[in-house]
Amino acid sequence: MGGMRQAISQVPRARANPYNARITLEPWMSTTRYSVAQLAERFALEFRGDGTRVIDGVGTLAGAGPSQLSFLSNSKYAGQLAATHAGVVVLNREAAENCPTAALIARDPYVAYAHIAALFERLPAATPGAHPSAVIAPSARVSPSASVGPHCVIEEGAVVEEGAVLGSHCIIGQDCVVGAQSRLVARVTLVKRVTLGKRVLVHPGAVIGSDGFGLAFDRDHWVKLPQLGGVRIGDDCEIGANTTIDCGALEDTVLEEDVRLDNQIQIAHNVYIGAHTAMAGCAAVAGSAKIGRYCMIGGNAGVLGHLEVADRVTITAKSLVTHSIREAGEYSSGVPLQENRQWRRNAARFKHLDEYARRLSALEKDKK
Amino acid sequence: MGGMRQAISQVPRARANPYNARITLEPWMSTTRYSVAQLAERFALEFRGDGTRVIDGVGTLAGAGPSQLSFLSNSKYAGQLAATHAGVVVLNREAAENCPTAALIARDPYVAYAHIAALFERLPAATPGAHPSAVIAPSARVSPSASVGPHCVIEEGAVVEEGAVLGSHCIIGQDCVVGAQSRLVARVTLVKRVTLGKRVLVHPGAVIGSDGFGLAFDRDHWVKLPQLGGVRIGDDCEIGANTTIDCGALEDTVLEEDVRLDNQIQIAHNVYIGAHTAMAGCAAVAGSAKIGRYCMIGGNAGVLGHLEVADRVTITAKSLVTHSIREAGEYSSGVPLQENRQWRRNAARFKHLDEYARRLSALEKDKK
Amino acid sequence: MGGMRQAISQVPRARANPYNARITLEPWMSTTRYSVAQLAERFALEFRGDGTRVIDGVGTLAGAGPSQLSFLSNSKYAGQLAATHAGVVVLNREAAENCPTAALIARDPYVAYAHIAALFERLPAATPGAHPSAVIAPSARVSPSASVGPHCVIEEGAVVEEGAVLGSHCIIGQDCVVGAQSRLVARVTLVKRVTLGKRVLVHPGAVIGSDGFGLAFDRDHWVKLPQLGGVRIGDDCEIGANTTIDCGALEDTVLEEDVRLDNQIQIAHNVYIGAHTAMAGCAAVAGSAKIGRYCMIGGNAGVLGHLEVADRVTITAKSLVTHSIREAGEYSSGVPLQENRQWRRNAARFKHLDEYARRLSALEKDKK
Structure with missing residues (x-):
């Protein structure tokens, strides 16, 4: 669902009874609109061309219309600039020379575009309060400014802080904490002893705090190791759809701040992931591995248990990390197709x- | 849950109150029965042997009894034919020579069996109307002939067309459309801007329309790219359990008609998959890749982002597609066990x- | 959630109305406490040192305090023994020579620790009866001693046996059976014709009994093969978060007793897994493969369809089994990072x- 910024021109429709029998979420009723000059001022960018042009959305260079903003950050698409019908394009100073329409000049057009585009995201409104179908334990503490959607379950001792939004069907297990302004899009399960920081975004189907996979072999059968730790997730993390993060066996599984996990990632018990590390879909990290900061783990890559990976390491897609990595750099395994x-x-x-x-x-x- | 065909002999039990306090789904109360001759006529097949024999189910050559139909399509199982106790066997003309019981002769016995077996599938009845525990936004439009199961949530602006069936715990997000006769087995989440065609079958745990994984790196931290596109899924597609399909960043993620996805597949933002392509479990396709028609992607195979794969390409299990494929054929990577x-x-x-x-x-x- | 053992000293708080409007689960209100001598007696272990010391929890050698028990099973951590502040340590006779605190001597310290630690697991109490928000079909049979959490759905013909615990949001599909003392942590879906044995533990997001991926290609489009079998899961199995197990096409998919599956595993239709086999996260087994007993399948490893794997086979992480394995041993594929x-x-x-x-x-x- 993305950024938490709200456009000043967005005004949620007032409602007497935000949760009558069959209402769940209330869409933004107004449309976001900014002039090119307003965008330039808001994001401290230089503009060229018609500053009065009104922008109400974003699009690709090829697809955007005259009321939409587009961007050029990859020179591969430079050929599309001449023919664009976009109302304004975010690009760097050099590319702006050839821009056939209004231009917003940015050092890093992709980053600038990311900030601007967040203005135009139509997030479902989050009405404070709990839907009547939600089940909330008496000892749970839910901030009055938090929004709890239909069929949510909040168990004993759980805490939902101010401005947090729980979409439909979320389960906040015993003693879990959802930090301020965090958004659980829908159907997220925090099993137990999970603490989310502030502004954490979790997508549907994610399971956080499930048991780690700990077994002892006793002659002819398995004995389960109780998984008694928790999960701590730092501020500004994002957790993808159907991703799973297990609780620790004795101590916690930890994601530092601004860790970004795509869909269907598996993080085993007692993994430690440094700040600003990003992992693409279907990556997996085995128990007690320690991943550094600013790492990039490719899709379906794996890291074996108890290894250490240094800061600023990139692992390419589908590679398997079988030994600790002590130096920053890019690492790969596999054979060509x-x-x-x-x-x-x-x-x-x-x-x-x-x-x-x-x-x-x-x-x-x-x-x- | 499978095919949508209903046997003419299946008669759901009439009920005064289909959704009293604790009823969810009503099973078919009668048993499906056809004579061998009826099956031959219905599917335009030639039969040999006793056409009056009554068939009420299907089974393997080794396991079927005298009131069951079996099939032989793989010559590997030809040795089991002589000893079968099946009431009738679907097979090709050549194999029929050695069939010890009634035979239904088909050009493609596997396809013929698939059609016949659908007659004997006992699908849960789909009572029109919504279970009282469902939460439906006022602006949502649900066809009176659609069935909405317990604890479903249908958000603002969503549409559920005629004959669609939502099992328990489905979430139909804002502005999503469930096409006519589609069946969401249970616990399916359509997050936002998802359009399903007609007769789409989605299995439990699937998440469609979750945010794509789009990030811009701003000096020392990540900035999220809003994911403003949707997902369009064509008629007759099937989406497996716990599969995830992200919405597009600006334009839509697209599956053309009759695309078949197994369980735990990950489809990233702006992927485009051509009609009749099938993918086995745990396959993953990275952002903006374009897969052709009639492709077969093996289990846990991967396709990197922004690549193109031609029509009629087969990728074997666990291979990684690292460059565009321009020619039909079979492609592999990996080393032997x-x-x-x-x-x-x-x-x-x-x-x-x-x-x-x-x-x-x-x-x-x-x-x- | 783990072991089912309950400490004799744990006394759930009596409650007049276990399911008033907003209660879901009731935590244990007392703390578990044992003396070292009591632990020695209960688990038939020899102890050295102060038998009266009271233990109320467990921890790592480095992290445990004077009222906590720790263990030493991996000689890699032997160096931490001298400095431990744990109240008592479980270790073998040899290591006990150097133990600076009380010692519990075990032949296999890891197994002994697993049993002891289960005493200290604080499982949510399972109040018998169904939460009022649960939807239970009239023909379903739920034992009075079973616990059915908020928003569960139990469909026609389903059976929940004595002492079984269904956490929030579980769906027990038509004709499914949840065996005695089984625990579905939360948000588990049994789709249809699934039988769980006794003491089966299933983690959130797991989907069991979804359709197998069976398709026949009819000239220019796919025809679905109805999936008419079920799933049988033996006693003492554990199924991880977001793991999927498909029902069989004609006969059942089977897990024998004490099979242990980690998170995000995919088990296709008609797979057969022998007793005591364990699979790590993201492993996948294709249709009709037969895996032996006491196998260990590494993370993200795959087994192709219709293969057989002998007893006591280990497959290392990310390997692909492309042919049947007839002999016990360890097998691998892949290339180094x-x-x-x-x-x-x-x-x-x-x-x-x-x-x-x-x-x-x-x-x-x-x-x-």
């Missing part, structure tokens, strides 16, 4: 790679 | 493959 | 591995 018949021939040879290396050495020795 | 000690030796050599290739070239050069 | 530029050079050479092998053979032939 090939047409299947060619691939089969090469893959079959892989099974003999050690033998080939020995034979190569033997030939070299013979030669001498 | 080996006993661990052997594998370790070969894998260690992989780290020096470039060096070996150079040494090989040097030897060849020396020889000349 | 490297710094990206080095990796690129080696990976590019992989595309020519077959050619290199031929050139190597040619050189050897020349030499003779």
Whole structure:
């Protein structure tokens, strides 16, 4: 759902009874509108061209119309600039030379666009108070300014802080804390001993605080290790749809601030993830691994348990980290995609790679 | 839950009050029965043997009894035909020569079996109307012939078309559309701006229309890119359990008609998937990738962002597509499974493959 | 949530009305306390040191305080023993020589710790009866000793046996059975024809009994194969968060007893998993594969369809099983992680591995 900024021109419709029988969420009723000059002032950008032009939305260079703002940050799309019908384009000073319409000049057009676009996001209004179908334990503390959607369940000892928004079907388990201004879009489960910082955004289907996978093998069967820790998630983190984060076995699983997790990521018990690290969809981190700050973990990449990964490490998609990484840099594993018949021939040879290396050495020795 | 066909002999039990306090779904109360001759006529198949035999279910060649229909489509199972106790077997003309029981002869026995078996599926009845525990926004439009299960939430501006079935705990977010005759089995979340075509089948835990993973790095922290597009899903698509499909950043994420997604698949923002493409469990497609028609993507295979994959491409399980594919065909990556000690030796050599290739070239050069 | 054992000293607070409007779950109100001597007697362990010391919790060697129990099972942590502040440590006879505090001596300290720690797990109390917001079909049978949480839905013909606990938002589909003392933590969906044995533990977001992915290709489009089987899960199994297990096409998908599945695992239709097999997060097993007993499947490993894997096979993380495995042992695939530029050079050479092998053979032939 994204940024928490609210446009000053957005006015939620007043309602006498925000939660009558069949109302859930109330959309913004007005449309956001800014002139190009207003945008320039608000975001401290220089503008060129018609500052009075009114902008009410955003679009791609190819798709935006005269009342929409677009951006150019990737030179790959520079060819589309000449033909754009956008009302205004965010771009850097050099590209602005060739801009056929109004321009907003930014050092980093992508970042500037991200800030501006948040103005035009139509977030569902979050009416303070709890929907009557929500089930809230007596010992739970819910801020009067928080919004609790239909069919939510808030268990004993849980805390929902000011301005937090729980969409439909969220479960806030025993002793969990939802920090101020956090937004659980819908159907999020905080199982137990989970603390979310401020402005945390969690997408549907995420499960945080489920049991870690801890087992001891007792002769002929498994014995479960109770998972007695919790999960601590820092301010400004984002957790994707159907992502799972297990509670720690004894101490907590931790995400520092501004960690960004895409969908279907699995974070095992006692993992520690440094601030500003981002992981793409389907990545997985095994128990007690410690990931540094400002790391980028590619889609479906994996990190084995008990390893350490330094700050500013990039792991490319589908790679498996099998040893600790001590130095910043980019790391990969895997083999290239090939047409299947060619691939089969090469893959079959892989099974003999050690033998080939020995034979190569033997030939070299013979030669001498 | 499968096909939407209803057997003419299935008669739901009449009920005065379909949604009294504790009723959710009403099962079919009668049993489906067809004679072999009726099946032959209904599906335009030739039959051999006793056409009056009554069939009330389906089973495997090894497991079916005299009132059950089985099929033989894979020659691997031909040896089981002689000993089958099935009442009738669907098979091709050649195999029918050796069939010890009644036979239904089909050009493609697997397809014919799929159609026939749908007759015997006992789908939960879908009583029109909404369960009293459902929460429906005033501006939502729900067809009187649609069925809305317990604890569903339908938000402002959403539309549920005729004959659509929402099982328990579905959330239909703002401005989403559920097309006619679509079935959301249970606990499906359409977050926002999602349009499902007709006869779309969505399994539990699926999340459609969650935010795409779009971030801009601003010096020392992430800024979220608002995800302002939607998701459009064509007619006859099927979406597996716990699969996630993100909304587009500016334009829509699109699945054309008859796309079939298995469980736990991740489809990122602005992906475009052509008609009749099927993906097996745990596959993942990164942002803005464009997959052709009639593709088959294997289990846990991945496609990197912004790539294009032509029509009729097959990707084998766990492969990673790292470049665009322009030609139909089968593509793979990965190395073969080996006993661990052997594998370790070969894998260690992989780290020096470039060096070996150079040494090989040097030897060849020396020889000349 | 873990072990089902209850400490004798735990006394749930009596309540007149266990489910008044806003109560969901009632926490244990007393604290669990045992003396070291009591623990020794209860678990048949020898103790050394002060048997009267009172223990009320568990912790790591580094983190535990004087009223907490810790353990030493991995010699890697032996260095922490001397400095521990734990009240008592579970360890083996040899390590006990150097224990600076009370000691509980166990043949397998990890297993002994697992049993002891379960005493100190604070499970939410499970009040018998159904929360008023639960929707239960008239033909469902729910044991009076079972606990049904807020917003659960129990469909026609379903059975919930004695002492079973359904947390909030569980859906028990038509004809499903939840065995005695099983615990569905929250938001678990049993779709249809699912039978759970006794003491099965299922974590949030799991979907069991969803349709298998069965399709027949009919000239130019897909035809769905109805999925008419069920799922049978044995006693003492554990199913992780957001894990999916499909129902069988004709016969059942089966997990024998004490199978342990971590989070986000995908089990396709008609898979059969032998007793005591454990799988780590994000593993996936394709249709009709048969996995033996006492296997260990690593994180994100995959098993292709229709294969057989013998008893006591270990598959390392991210490996793909592409052929049946007939012998116990450890198996792997994949290539090692490297710094990206080095990796690129080696990976590019992989595309020519077959050619290199031929050139190597040619050189050897020349030499003779």
